[in-house]
Amino acid sequence: MAEPLSPPRLLPSGDSAITVEFSRTIDDAANRRVLALDRVIAAEPIAGITETVPTYRSLLVHYDPVQISFDAIGEQLLARAAKAPPTETGTRRWRIPVTYGGEHGIDLEDVAKALQTTPDQIVARHVAGDYRVAMIGFTPGWSYLSGLETFLHVPRRKDPRLLTPAGTISIGGIQTGVQCLAGPSGWHLLGRTPVRTYQLHRDPTFLLEPGDAITFTAVDAKTFAEQDRAADAGEFVAELVTP
């Protein structure tokens, strides 16, 4: 890595937050730089920062404009980004059960049609993927995964659905994701998992961390129902393959 890293772009998100953007597309190197900058800020705090939110390609930094201006925080963030070493920490790998198609994944057939293939092929390709939690966002536990193969890239729906089920496994654009709670989504619904990535009164409340590795395994509807009950009682159901 002799080539110097290009500095991130600083974009205003209103008067109390700044987006530090490393890339406009999903790329793992940019995502690692996001997480590295987040670690540097945790180690060397900037007065006025109230909260940081790592996402795929940028770090959203919430701050108090009474304490620090846009220009001043931008300068400090650039200095930290320049020295951020994109070192990796130990990667956890989870295996997450999914029931694909039918009532569990109402868009599977349409996605197969749009891609001129069969639902089984879509499932086989989705299960074969080696994914990484690039970010958690939107609603509690909604985990956005990088690593979706190009064949499965489908544009988001033009009109987002107002309600999609808890545990939905979906694809949207170049991303795939694990949705924890019922809620709106513009993505295509392939299946459902009984895993709760967010569950109150469970330790930990949030199961996944950005940077975790994920693979999916297809299970039938009966297994889903059994695991759903176990998960409701506080079990992870997701299998930790490597700690």
Next chain:
Amino acid sequence: MSKLVVTSIGPASSVQDGGRPGSQRYGLVPSGAMDRLSLAAANTLVGNELLAAAVEIGPFGASFTARGGAVRVGLAGASRNADIGGRPVAFDSSATLAEGETLNLGFARGGSFSYLAIEHGIEGEPMFGSLAVNARAGLGSPYPRPLQSGDELKTQAASGIAECRIELPASNDAPIRIVFGPQDDEFADESKKLLTDSEWKISATSDRMGYRLEGPAIKHLDGHNIVSDGTVNGSIQVPGNGQPIVLMPDRGTSGGYPKIATVITADFGRFAQISAGRSFRFKAVTIAEAQAEAIKFHALLRSLPDRLRGIEDFGLNIEALRDANVAGQAVSAIDAVTWQVAVP
């Protein structure tokens, strides 16, 4: 133990406070009051912390009955016809319900949300440091959902200290100020101009998650798919149909539609109060101007305790009289005068 029993309430009413920042990295949005200035004003009236939990009341009417003792409340935000057992009550002032008395609130006028703060606060179990309702995440206390009739808000008995009112800056209908970004480069200059030059309306399908705007379609330069990134209160995102959605306190912490601009902190509460169907405009300002306004806004919040006035002051009578007048319901100006303490 005193309590306020919800005897009737409309949708979009919930317990809200300053929210629960700190877990947005796990997708947990802070929630909290739609209009912080009004929340803080209501709390100030009854001696609470500025952003303590209070009842955020949606556009429809509501009523509350004191049980187990007297309950002192502060009312601020969108004004309404209000009475306690037939005795008119003004907004931006405190009032006390004796045991068994009912506070009746009409429909919101000139806004969407009113705040009812309770002296000594609302008892509850904080989750992530807040009582604010986030129904989708199952959070909020004493009820993790919008309020329903029969719900009880426990508190301590009213102190019996003199009622007061609060002097707030006059409300205004100036354009809602925005700062362009973070993804304004996804839009042509004409599209950005369309945002600031057009008249907009809030769609009736709006809620605490987002306000959908009705107006001309804003076109993207390069499609509506971007890689999801972080959002803030006031992010103006533009989905594929070109109709902007302004993200509100129950927003998603990230979103995958380009965000053309952001409503400034100082104008966010005023924006949240715009009723469905009413027209408004946006005006672009620089980040430096927006930050100067944010600093003024924080100073205004901090100044609220200094803005309390005794209820017998002349100013209150004018306020109350105007309020009663605007109500246009049974209470004429003359009637209003008769219940005033001392008109000089």
